[in-house]
Amino acid sequence: MTGSIRVVSWNIRKAVGLDWKRAPERILDVIASLKADIVLLQESDKRLAPRRPALPLDMVAQAGWTAIDADPLTPSIGHHGNAILLGQGFSFSRLHTMDLPGLEPRGGVLAAISGANVNFTIGSLHLGLRQKDRIRQMAHTLDAVRSFGGPAILGGDFNEWRGRDKDKLVPHDAPWHEIAPGPTFHTARPRLNLDRFVVDTGIKVLDMGVVPAGDMNRASDHLPIWADLKFGTDHVA
Template sequence: MRLKIASWNIRKAVGLDWRRDPTRVLRVLKEMAPDIILLQEADRRLAPRHPALPLAQVRAAGWDWIDADPATPSIGHHGNAILMRPGLEVERMVPLELPGLEPRGGILARIGNGEEALTLGALHLGLRRRDRLRQVAKAVSAAAVLGGPVLMGGDLNEWRKRPDALRLPEGWRTISPGASFHAERPTMAFDRFLHGPGLEVRATGVWPRHLAARASDHLPIWIEIA
């Protein structure tokens, strides 16, 4: 199974011009053409947490999504969402509550094509390093229960470039495609992927600033895996 996976903090679809424009976000994602999208800040912050990307527009753009929080109109869980192209199936989904000073969460999902499966995680980690370390440890442990190769991504709020910055288990790697924040002048690599054994990384990148259409204060990142 070969997949292109994107990750993007869409800042509730509010762009650098301070206009909320979900159509612009979806247009950028269509141009990226990934198989799976990991989103952060995909919901409004306050209850009942309406999605920043209206579900009718998501469906019209050709994406399926994981309903990780059926009790709300949210598109995900704690602002994290996973969109998929049709043809991929969710075998199991786990909403994560992550420890820390701020309310943080994530989504884990085992996604397959009928023959092979991959465990994916969408994460938005805390601002304090001590919280990030605890949050990553919990996400890795929970992903192990779902089994198989694991890839997680999102706005990890980690600025350190050291490969051991998040204290991953043996056999795990951090993939930092490049500077993605601030979208106006990217200097910080907050957006990253984490993966365990069993995956081959074919290519990675940051979507160019001029193609990101000023749709968020983060630039999207992407990875191609086998």
């Protein structure tokens, strides 16, 4: 459908499953089942320097994905573990990595994307554990998004557990809407809506959901979220 895309966001816990085995092929199998156009990952790099990808780049390419190189001077797949995978028919023209303010080292990645006959901004984020840090980090991100222009979609592990009925991190007078598809943490007993999207109010949410734990094969301690999104006619090329 022209102007419509499926975006997935998932904290993959460095590809370590609930069995404490690192199994990148398990992560890629789950991603393949979701039929996404774009995948936003968090905790996509190993913990210790030089922080090599938890998903080997050759496996990512063989699975049909283009991984945006967020940190070319390192072997990492992401920036602060945040990575963006593009499906066929999608390309990027501009990249911005962010070190987000707060007590802990946190970050995000923004990219200007073309595909599905539309140009838009996509971002992957992993926000802090303290509420005041999360609010500052989201404000910092939205300021950066404005410089890109066009419609924008953000996704990630927002670490925001305070319900799902109202926007928690975006200003109420801003043209953004926060989407919490459902509980994503912990995989063994999901109760907290930690993983979310933020989209421009001009982008229509056609459908959204959380991947059931049974379909996850215990690949991570977070469940993936997905959203089918349609851009307004004024955004479609």
